[in-house]
Amino acid sequence: MNRKVLVTLAVLVVFLCSMQVAFAAEPSNNHLPNVKILATGGTIAGSGATSTTTVGYTAAVVPVDALINNVPELKKVANVSGEQIAQIASENMTNKVWLKLAKRINELLASDDVDGIVVTHGTDTIEETAYFLNLVVKSEKPVVIVGAMRPPTAMSADGPMNLYNAVVIAGTKEARNKGVLVCLNDAINGAREVTKTNTSLLDTFRAPELGYLGYMQGGKAYFYRESTRKHTTQSEFDITGLTDLPRVDIVYGYANNSRDGLDAFVAHGAKGIVHAGVGDGSLFTEVKQGLIDARKQGVLIVRSSRVGNGILARNGEANDDELDFVASDTLNPQKSRILLMLALTKTHDTKEIQRMFWEY
Incomplete structure (x- = not known):
């Protein structure tokens, strides 16, 4: 092998070694999530x-x-x-x-x-x-x-x-x-x-x-x-085949309230109503009757609170057993709405839906 070939091979070896070092010096992202x-x-x-x-x-x-x-x-x-x-x-x-x-x-x-x-x-x-x-x-x-x-x-x-x-x-x-x-x-x-x-x-x-x-x-x-x-x-909820969710609206509680908004929601197809009540989910008399009427029409009712903290007591400010209402536990009104929408994709049984509110 002549000198020219040996020099060429030596240069090639040095080049390959330098490339190997260069690649090794580059940080690898293979270990990153x-x-x-x-x-x-x-x-x-x-x-x-x-x-x-x-x-x-x-x-x-x-x-x-x-x-x-x-x-x-x-x-x-x-x-x-x-x-x-x-x-x-x-x-x-x-x-x-x-x-x-x-x-x-x-x-x-x-x-x-x-x-x-x-x-x-x-x-x-x-x-x-x-x-x-x-x-x-x-x-x-x-x-x-x-x-x-x-x-x-x-x-x-x-x-x-x-x-x-x-x-x-x-x-x-x-x-x-x-x-x-x-x-x-x-x-x-x-x-x-x-x-x-x-x-x-x-x-x-x-x-x-x-x-x-x-x-x-x-x-x-x-x-x-x-x-x-x-x-x-x-979770028991499966959205695989869903293209939309049942309509659920929120009715806000306040002094001198009216059932007009509640009745409008029901008239426009609400499948569920979350009532954001005062205190421990208390119900203004007129609105309470509106919720009772809505439940008789098959609309699911969840009592929540506008307070934002604490457990809403079932059968506390309303006789939920008698009225066939659901208590929201500690969920605020907007999250109660989400759980009720998903619950309605599975059942209309208030006892089952109450279980879901205790578990989720």
């Missing part, structure tokens, strides 16, 4: 006229790929990819979008290639979407709902960190089998108890009295408790 981000719009995808615009901005304009690209740190904690399910402000959330979202989540989580799901969402109805998913997702893998109180264009926008934290949680094994989670402002809440408690502050999402499930700190999730109520894989 695979997290899918499903976007529905909201403030986290909003845009304001100036950096100080925190009210009066336009929600749901930034697409999911831009949300991901705006937080490059996501690539260090997960293999992320996005999908746009809807692009709406969350006050415009509908049953059909819920069903579309839930079915897509179940489809994705059935794959070994997906370790967790993050849903970006507007904050106005985030607690309702979270509880709906808590009842219909059929996987122990983490599902984390996230939003923002300030649009991405605002000074000190909270969305990027909220999204980063949500992806971390969705990729951690500690978040498995805890039901659907909501994470904003470094606080981890459970879907059943979380509610929006302030119109504009960053720490608006809380679980009054029952408390957070955990916290985010230093890029790590710390859990301290979990819900004892049935959820996800333990």
Whole structure:
């Protein structure tokens, strides 16, 4: 073998070795969890006229790929990819979008290639979407709902960190089998108890009295408790063949009330009514008679409370056994509506529906 060939081979060996070192130096993402981000719009995808615009901005304009690209740190904690399910402000959330979202989540989580799901969402109805998913997702893998109180264009926008934290949680094994989670402002809440408690502050999402499930700190999730109520894989609700949900409306209780709104809901086809009563679910006399009349027409009645905390006592402020009403337990009116809609896809037996309210 002549000298020229030997030199060529030597150069080739050095080149191949250098390439091997270069490839070895590149960080591998094979060990990172695979997290899918499903976007529905909201403030986290909003845009304001100036950096100080925190009210009066336009929600749901930034697409999911831009949300991901705006937080490059996501690539260090997960293999992320996005999908746009809807692009709406969350006050415009509908049953059909819920069903579309839930079915897509179940489809994705059935794959070994997906370790967790993050849903970006507007904050106005985030607690309702979270509880709906808590009842219909059929996987122990983490599902984390996230939003923002300030649009991405605002000074000190909270969305990027909220999204980063949500992806971390969705990729951690500690978040498995805890039901659907909501994470904003470094606080981890459970879907059943979380509610929006302030119109504009960053720490608006809380679980009054029952408390957070955990916290985010230093890029790590710390859990301290979990819900004892049935959820996800333990749930009996199946949305596979559903294209819509039964109509359920909420009637609000107040002094000098009228049954007019209640009667209108019934006349327009409500299959169920949740009464957001005063105190322990008390009923104004005229409205009580309206609810009795509605029940005689086959409409399911759930007594809840506008108070927002505490157990609603069955046979307390109304004789539920005699009236054939259902008590909401600790569920607020908006979450009682969700559980009643799903219950009505299975049964119209009030005893069975009351069981569901005790268990979920």
